[in-house]
């Protein structure tokens with residue numbers, strides 16, 4: 001069986017480095033499921049690896065950390081899944097392809113009520129948001145820098161669900177959006193600390209920086225209580241060692257409650273743009289730009 005795979009030939013701009021490569025797949029290994037991909041979310045990490053900001057692997061490189069699709073072949077020594085089942089889940093930098101092989105342990109049942117594009121874009125930021133809220137533990141208030149992207153959108157809602165008061169930043173055009181998610185909304189930019197203090201004078205129990213800017217660093221240092229946790233997800237170098245890097249933990253037990261919450265309507269899932277797979281250059285350019293509202297996703 002063939003798979004059409006998105007590759008990065010070199011580091012650089014999408015139009016210069018992205019290409020498609022058609023490859024014959026090896027026989028399916030034990031413990032694996034072969035998936036016809038129906039949708040796959042595009043995350044900043046894909047675009048930042050493409051540009052060369054992150055160099056986790058050699059070249060050419062493949063992309064994509066999440067998928068939704070249909071099982072076309074599966075290790076028969078499993079009691080839970082069969083050919084034709086609709087599933088979603090995580091994959092490590094290879095899901096931007098028409099057919100993928102995934103460990104069976106990564107599979108989560110796709111709820112019928114979810115569209116392919118929603119199902120295929122949950123795993124990455126869904127598990128990251130759940131990890132963040134789990135690791136922050138018993139807090140009452142949370143400052144989120146960059147709340148209207150894919151990660152902020154679901155983090156705000158899980159926080160709200162846990163009774164945590166969230167204040168989030170975004171540009172002017174996303175203030176109403178943040179409020180509808182359940183956050184107190186503030187515009188980022190000069191004067192941020194004073195604007196937040198004016199509406200939230202009490203120190204925050206914790207903060208999460210989803211941008212990696214100096215403004216976010218200084219604002220967290222000024223507004224989080226002494227000893228309060230300050231985290232950052234961008235992986236960018238920051239000027240203060242007090243801001244601790246946070247990384248997603250991937251497990252079906254972390255992902256499933258988020259999927260269930262989206263399927264039940266408890267969590268709103270925002271799709272910014274749905275791209276045909278052939279429009280990968282446009283999709284990666286958009287994601288690298290860093291001003292998406294919710295998720296961007298390939299629909300195959």
Ligand SMILES: NC(=O)c1ccc[n+]([C@@H]2O[C@H](COP(=O)([O-])OP(=O)(O)OC[C@H]3O[C@@H](n4cnc5c(N)ncnc54)[C@H](OP(=O)(O)O)[C@@H]3O)[C@@H](O)[C@H]2O)c1
Pocket residue numbers: 043044045124125128145146147148149150151152169170171172173174188210211213232233234235246247248287290291292293294
């Ligand atoms: N560590 C991990 O395991 C992990 C996992 C997932 C994601 N991440 C990282 O987490 C970060 C966020 O991910 P994402 O998927 O949410 O990204 P995203 O969807 O691209 O988020 C973009 C959002 O950031 C806002 N923004 C842009 N510039 C800003 C600024 N200067 N101040 C405040 N907000 C600003 C934008 O709002 P406006 O359009 O209103 O400007 C937009 O809504 C990325 O760096 C990603 O790589 C890390």
